[in-house]
Amino acid sequence: MYSKVSSLGLFGLNAFPVDVEIDVSRGMPRFDIVGLPDASVRESRERIGAALRAVDVLLPTKRVVVNLAPADVRKSGTMHDLAIFVGVLKALDMIPSSLDGKCFIGEVSLSGEVRAVKGVLPMTILARNLGIEELYVPEENAAEAAAINGVKVMGVKSVQALMAHFNHTEMISPAVYSCHENLSISAPSLDFSEVRGQRSVKRALEIAAAGGHNVLMVGPPGSGKSMLARRLPTILPEMTMDEILETTNIYSISGMLDPKSPLVRKRPFRAPHHTTSGAGLVGGGSTPQPGEISLAHNGLLFLDELAEFDRRTLDIMRQPLEDKTVTITRASGTVTYPCSFMLVGAMNPCPCGYYGHPKKKCTCAPRQVQQYLSRISGPLMERFDMHLEVEPVEFSELSDTKAPESSAEIRKRVQAARALQEQRFKGTDITCNSQIPAGHLHEYCPMNDSAKTVIKNAFERLGLSARSYDRILKLARTVADMAGSDSIERTHAAAALQYGSMGWKYSPEQK
Numbered sequence: 483m484y485s486k487v488s489s490l491g492l493f494g495l496n497a498f499p500v501d502v503e504i505d506v507s508r509g510m511p512r513f514d515i516v517g518l519p520d521a522s523v524r525e526s527r528e529r530i531g532a533a534l535r536a537v538d539v540l541l542p543t544k545r546v547v548v549n550l551a552p553a554d555v556r557k558s559g560t561m562h563d564l565a566i567f568v569g570v571l572k573a574l575d576m577i578p579s580s581l582d583g584k585c586f587i588g589e590v591s592l593s594g595e596v597r598a599v600k601g602v603l604p605m606t607i608l609a610r611n612l613g614i615e616e617l618y619v620p621e622e623n624a625a626e627a628a629a630i631n632g633v634k635v636m637g638v639k640s641v642q643a644l645m646a647h648f649n650h651t652e653m654i655s656p657a658v659y660s661c662h663e664n665l666s667i668s669a670p671s672l673d674f675s676e677v678r679g680q681r682s683v684k685r686a687l688e689i690a691a692a693g694g695h696n697v698l699m700v701g702p703p704g705s706g707k708s709m710l711a712r713r714l715p716t717i718l719p720e721m722t723m724d725e726i727l728e729t730t731n732i733y734s735i736s737g738m739l740d741p742k743s744p745l746v747r748k749r750p751f752r753a754p755h756h757t758t759s760g761a762g763l764v765g766g767g768s769t770p771q772p773g774e775i776s777l778a779h780n781g782l783l784f785l786d787e788l789a790e791f792d793r794r795t796l797d798i799m800r801q802p803l804e805d806k807t808v809t810i811t812r813a814s815g816t817v818t819y820p821c822s823f824m825l826v827g828a829m830n831p832c833p834c835g836y837y838g839h840p841k842k843k844c845t846c847a848p849r850q851v852q853q854y855l856s857r858i859s860g861p862l863m864e865r866f867d868m869h870l871e872v873e874p875v876e877f878s879e880l881s882d883t884k885a886p887e888s889s890a891e892i893r894k895r896v897q898a899a900r901a902l903q904e905q906r907f908k909g910t911d912i913t914c915n916s917q918i919p920a921g922h923l924h925e926y927c928p929m930n931d932s933a934k935t936v937i938k939n940a941f942e943r944l945g946l947s948a949r950s951y952d953r954i955l956k957l958a959r960t961v962a963d964m965a966g967s968d969s970i971e972r973t974h975a976a977a978a979l980q981y982g983s984m985g986w987k988y989s990p991e992q993k
């Protein structure tokens with residue numbers, strides 16, 4: 483007796499089709515799973531045995547062989563349980579309906595409950611592309627899967643419910659996509675209007691948001707650095723549908739989706755603690771999981787207290803920052819995850835926090851200040867397009883009763899600047915100015931002569947690196963966009979330089 487049932491597997495972000503073949507034959511009673519299963523798949527045997535008993539099916543005293551094809555691809559996870567369960571029953575002739583066009587994913591518990599699995603979204607996208615008609619998933623994952631059009635999603639609560647469905651005693655109805663986002667009571671949303679004063683920093687953050695530039699904020703304690711960073715996502719442009727799916731895929735394979743709002747529609751904001759390990763930051767594990775930089779994909783990664791991070795941990799991030807993808811190699815294979823995010827760092831200028839403070843005196847020795855800053859490597863420092871000096875807020879600003887501009891108003895200008903960029907980069911995979919590749923700088927960032935002179939002078943005076951030059955050009959492009967200018971003029975170049983050079987005041991060489 484033989485049966486074949488479709489299932490899906492996952493490695494990294496890549497889903498692949500798996501055929502579960504079952505053969506029940508005469509011989510010593512045993513239950514074997516073959517086809518490169520890892521331990522979690524092999525244990526499925528025990529779960530299936532118990533789940534069969536839960537629906538009053540006793541395995542015949544025969545030899546049962548389960549083959550997961552293709553046999554040369556390693557299978558891991560518990561998502562094949564449901565297909566194996568269905569396949570065994572089909573081989574025993576206990577499922578009347580045809581299984582053509584149907585596909586099953588889900589973990590089965592000893593009592594027969596069907597439990598949620600990770601990565602349902604990328605698997606559903608594949609199912610749709612493969613032309614699968616009905617996809618059976620754990621009920622908890624049904625909302626997530628239903629977000630994809632073109633495939634009928636059936637949420638299965640338990641194997642008992644599945645049997646009732648096959649026996650036509652109680653049908654499962656296809657899941658419908660609904661977005662409850664507006665109903666969810668989230669924490670009161672943050673807004674830029676809550677931040678008093680700091681006009682120039684806010685303006686700079688607006689430019690950063692408009693061009694997707696990385697920002698480092700340096701300033702004394704309590705000046706509002708963390709407060710500002712947390713409000714940055716509120717002025718970033720809305721996500722496109724492609725971006726939503728890309729980001730949701732990562733949360734799906736990490737098992738971090740909220741069943742109530744299965745799509746990640748808001749740009750992610752990740753703020754890992756400074757004790758985070760390298761693997762936590764860039765990804766890792768024996769079956770490599772996405773790290774913080776990938777969870778921040780299409781959103782923002784905020785490294786608060788930047789100087790407290792381990793220098794080596796930060797440096798692992800350098801290459802992914804450039805490539806916008808991260809590749810992790812383990813014994814089980816190599817996976818690549820996207821990690822296109824805006825990097826925002828915040829730090830004090832010195833251990834006591836008051837170096838450069840207009841009123842308070844810094845109690846650190848010059849050597850200590852230098853050591854503090856050199857915790858961040860030069861190359862990482864250079865990856866921040868903007869170095870902003872955040873000054874303490876004046877009392878008059880704090881007590882001012884006039885509310886500052888709201889996030890919605892700032893966002894309108896950001897969206898306008900992004901619209902210009904969309905036009906400019908039509909037909910390419912560049913989404914914003916910060917992503918202009920070095921080879922296209924002159925095409926996209928034309929400068930007039932006086933702008934060139936300003937940059938040339940600074941270049942010679944400060945001994946900038948080639949990377950800094952590129953970054954200043956891209957930043958100047960955004961400043962010009964915000965001013966509605968096609969070419970980069972003197973004032974735009976000067977502004978870009980000013981944002982770049984603030985940090986150099988703190989850099990060890992300048993001290």
Ligand SMILES: Nc1ncnc2c1ncn2[C@@H]1O[C@H](COP(=O)(O)OP(=O)(O)OP(=O)(O)O)[C@@H](O)[C@H]1O
Nearest residue numbers: 676677678680702703704705706707708709710875
């Ligand atoms: N510009 C501001 N407008 C209104 N409130 C502010 C402002 N700056 C700071 N505050 C208040 O001070 C608190 C501390 O600010 P925040 O945590 O952002 O400072 P910080 O610059 O990150 O300090 P640290 O260097 O200690 O991390 C905020 O929660 C807020 O209540």
Ligand SMILES: [Mg+2]
Nearest residue numbers: 707708786828
């Ligand atoms: Mg802070």
Ligand SMILES: [Zn+2]
Nearest residue numbers: 832834844846
């Ligand atoms: Zn100090």
